[in-house]
Amino acid sequence: xxxxxxxxxxxxxxxxxxxxxxxxxxxxxxxxxxxxxxxxxxxxxxxxxxxxxxxxxxxxxxxxxxxxxxxxxxxxxxxxxxxxxxxxxxxxxxxxxxxxxxxxxxxxxxxxxxxxxxxxxxxxxxxxxxxxxxxxxxxxxxxxxxxxxxxxxxxxxxxxxxxxxxxxxxxxxxxxxxxxxxxxxxxxxxxxxxxxxxxxxxxxxxxxxxxxxxxxxxxxxxxxxxxxxxxxxxxxxxxxxxxxxxxxxxxxxxxxxxxxxxxxxxxxxxxxxxxxxxxxxxxxxxxxxxxxxxxxxxxxxxxxxxxxxxxxxxxxxxxxxxxxxxxxxxxxxxxxxxxxxxxxxxxxxxxxxxxxxxxxxxxxxxxxxxxxxxxxxxxxxxxxxxxxxxxxxxxxxxxxxxxxxxxxxxxxxxxxxxxxxxxxxxxxxxxxxxxxxxxxxxxxxxxxxxxxxxxxxxxxxxxxxxxxxxxxxxxxxxxxxxxxxxxxxxxxxxxxxxxxxxxx
Numbered sequence: 001x002x003x004x005x006x007x008x009x010x011x012x013x014x015x016x017x018x019x020x021x022x023x024x025x026x027x028x029x030x031x032x033x034x035x036x037x038x039x040x041x042x043x044x045x046x047x048x049x050x051x052x053x054x055x056x057x058x059x060x061x062x063x064x065x066x067x068x069x070x071x072x073x074x075x076x077x078x079x080x081x082x083x084x085x086x087x088x089x090x091x092x093x094x095x096x097x098x099x100x101x102x103x104x105x106x107x108x109x110x111x112x113x114x115x116x117x118x119x120x121x122x123x124x125x126x127x128x129x130x131x132x133x134x135x136x137x138x139x140x141x142x143x144x145x146x147x148x149x150x151x152x153x154x155x156x157x158x159x160x161x162x163x164x165x166x167x168x169x170x171x172x173x174x175x176x177x178x179x180x181x182x183x184x185x186x187x188x189x190x191x192x193x194x195x196x197x198x199x200x201x202x203x204x205x206x207x208x209x210x211x212x213x214x215x216x217x218x219x220x221x222x223x224x225x226x227x228x229x230x231x232x233x234x235x236x237x238x239x240x241x242x243x244x245x246x247x248x249x250x251x252x253x254x255x256x257x258x259x260x261x262x263x264x265x266x267x268x269x270x271x272x273x274x275x276x277x278x279x280x281x282x283x284x285x286x287x288x289x290x291x292x293x294x295x296x297x298x299x300x301x302x303x304x305x306x307x308x309x310x311x312x313x314x315x316x317x318x319x320x321x322x323x324x325x326x327x328x329x330x331x332x333x334x335x336x337x338x339x340x341x342x343x344x345x346x347x348x349x350x351x352x353x354x355x356x357x358x359x360x361x362x363x364x365x366x367x368x369x370x371x372x373x374x375x376x377x378x379x380x381x382x383x384x385x386x387x388x389x390x391x392x393x394x395x396x397x398x399x400x401x402x403x404x405x406x407x408x409x410x411x412x413x414x415x416x417x418x419x420x421x422x423x424x425x426x427x428x429x430x431x432x433x434x435x436x437x438x439x440x441x442x443x444x445x446x447x448x449x450x451x452x453x454x455x456x457x458x459x460x461x462x463x464x465x466x467x468x469x470x471x472x473x474x475x476x477x478x479x480x481x482x483x484x485x486x487x488x489x490x491x492x493x494x495x496x497x498x499x500x501x502x503x504x
Contacts, residue, residue, distance in 0.1 A: 015192060019134040020143065022188025023127035024150025026090065029181035030123045031152055033097070033116070035317070036162040037062075038292055039310055040171035042299040047171065048106040056420045057224070059292055061110045063413040064220045065117025068213055070409060073122045073402040075204060075262070077129075086126050087189045092119040094182040101175040121409075125402040130193055132397075140389075145331060145382055149324040156317040163310025208254050208262030215247030216410070223417040263403065267396045275498050276388020277407045279340070282492035283384060284411020286347050286485060287377050292416055293423075293478065298366070301359050301475050308363075315367040319374025326375070327382045336390075340383035340496040346376025348489030355482035359475050380492075387499050419481055426477035427470070434469050 037058065045055040076085050096119060100112040128147060135143040162174045222240040229237055255261040268274050298304045298312065323343075330339060350373040357365070385404070392400055 016134045018188065018192040019194075020131050020147060020150070022185060022192060023131040023147055025181055025185040025188065026086075026123050026127040027147065028150065028152070029090075029093075029178055029185060030120055032158045032181065033120070033175075033178055034059075034062075034288070035158045035313065036174040036177060037113075038288075039159055039162050039295050039306070039313060040166055040174055041292070041295055043166055043171040043306065044106075044109070045296075048109070050106050051424075054106065056292065056416055057106075057110050058113050059288075060224055060413055060416050061114040062117040062120075063409050063416070064217070064224075065114040066121035067117075067216055067220065067406060067409045067413065069118045069121035070125065070402050070406045071209070071212055071216075071263070073125050074399040076122070077126065079204075081195060082126060082130065083189060083193050083195050085122060086130070086193060087186060089119055089122045089126070090182050090186045090189065093123065094179055094186075097175045097178040097182075101172040103172075121405075122402075125405050129397060129401050133394075134194075142328060142332075144385065145324055145328045148378070148382055149321055149328075152317055152320045152324065156314060156321060159310035159313035159317070160307070161310070163305075163307035166306045166310075205254075205258065205260060205262035208251055208258065211247045211251040211254065212262065215244050215251055218244030218247065220410075220413055223414050226417075226421070263399060264396075267392060267400050267403075270392055272391050272499050273388050273400060275495070276384055277404065279384045279492065279495050280388070280404055280407040281411040281414075282344075282488065282495065283377075283380055284408035285415035286344075286411075286489055286492065287381070288412050288416065293419065293481065294366075294370070297475075297478050301471065301478070302361065312363065312366050312370065315371035316374040319371035319376075320378045321374075322371075323375035323378025324382060327378060331382065331386055336383045336387050337496050337499050339379050340387065341493045343376045343378070343380025343383060344489050344493035344496065347373060347380060348486045348493065350376060351482045351486035351489060355479045355486060357475075357479065357482075359471070384496075419485075422484065423474075423477050423481045426480050427474045430476050431470055431473035434473055435466075438465055438469060 041055055041058065044050070044058060048055065073085075093116065096112055096116045100109065100116065103109045103112060128144070131147040132140050132143050158177065162177065165173045165177070218240045222237055222244060225240075226237055231237055232241070255263055255265050294313065295309055298309045299306065304312070327339070350369045353365075353369045388404060389397070389400065
């Protein structure tokens with residue numbers, strides 16, 4: 001096991017390449033997991049007899065768990081060492097993946113996914129910090145972009161393989177796909193990742209940590225359970241809103257006045273970093289929605305088999321890799337604000353394309369829109385990430401990188417909860433409007449030949465008509481949801497103008 005300490009001017013070139021490969025494997029394992037779980041959602045929904053908003057908790061629980069832990073990454077890295085934390089995280093993540101494959105109940109799956117989020121939260125920020133610190137400061141942007149390209153590699157090959165595995169061995173088998181990448185990552189962490197030159201250990205601010213976690217947890221529950229409980233007509237939602245607001249206020253006030261707070265407020269005085277957090281929330285809302293919505297749409301409304309859905313999910317990951325490769329030469333040469341704006345506009349444009357889909361949408365239209373969206377996401381993420389950290393001193397990176405991903409997680413949790421809720425409520429509303437026209441007394445009913453089996457005089461006929469109405473209402477609701485996503489992306493594009501400096 002190597003004990004070479006980290007170098008201030010970066011690592012030698014051969015060791016640097018090995019470190020970068022290790023961090024790319026780690027982030028690739030993380031992105032693979034998110035991709036294959038999203039692909040397996042329709043099959044989980046059938047196995048657990050769950051509704052759409054219930055099965056969404058499989059994804060949401062992971063995000064909530066990550067939100068809880070990611071605030072501790074900086075402190076834990078200083079307390080036990082970055083390399084030790086990295087290795088422990090990978091080991092526990094692999095164990096939880098195995099346990100997730102053995103569950104037979106939705107509540108149990110949600111619990112394991114929550115624990116997976118708790119343990120996996122450190123993987124992305126740790127791998128990014130380790131990768132960037134292996135390079136001289138002048139090459140940080142290049143290292144960050146190459147790390148992002150490699151990190152998406154697992155999710156490119158994952159969808160088609162996951163589709164075949166689900167079809168032949170069941171959805172539970174996809175969790176074993178994490179194990180080979182996890183084993184290689186662990187080997188790299190133990191052999192080539194350097195230990196830090198010094199581990200700065202400081203007392204944990206328990207009051208700040210407790211108020212932050214309680215506040216974030218209450219807000220997460222509010223957003224995820226609000227629609228089901230009819231929002232503020234429920235005493236539970238009222239309590240969660242009060243607790244969340246009070247705890248977050250106490251956290252902010254304490255952080256601004258304490259001598260050694262859990263999270264220092266000095267980095268927030270950096271304008272670009274603060275605006276980067278705002279854009280990160282919006283990016284968090286936007287990037288995962290197609291990954292969650294598309295499998296449900298394609299299987300439940302387009303009627304495609306899972307192996308075809310896996311193939312159709314691949315262009316998005318290929319697009320992300322292509323966009324990241326394009327950013328390697330573009331980031332040093334072009335204005336980063338322009339690149340970030342182009343990314344968000346691209347996300348909005350592809351969401352606009354998806355808002356016009358019908359149940360008969362072709363494979364080419366699906367793949368083309370997904371690929372363009374992947375390119376746009378790569379532009380938005382890499383440019384915003386680079387802008388946020390461009391003017392921060394290296395000493396602040398250990399705290400600020402996890403906070404950046406925390407804001408993305410918060411946006412992701414909010415986006416998933418709101419999107420599924422909006423789609424379900426919109427489906428109900430549209431169905432109520434359509435059903436008013438379904439009547440044998442409607443003159444239009446007799447002017448067109450009705451499909452066989454649509455006899456309103458029989459129970460079977462009425463059931464068939466109702467299923468067709470629900471199908472159409474659900475598809476229209478998906479169109480409306482993608483239209484809202486387009487609007488959010490356009491709003492996010494305007495925020496890229498607030499960064500200061502030349503953005504180069």
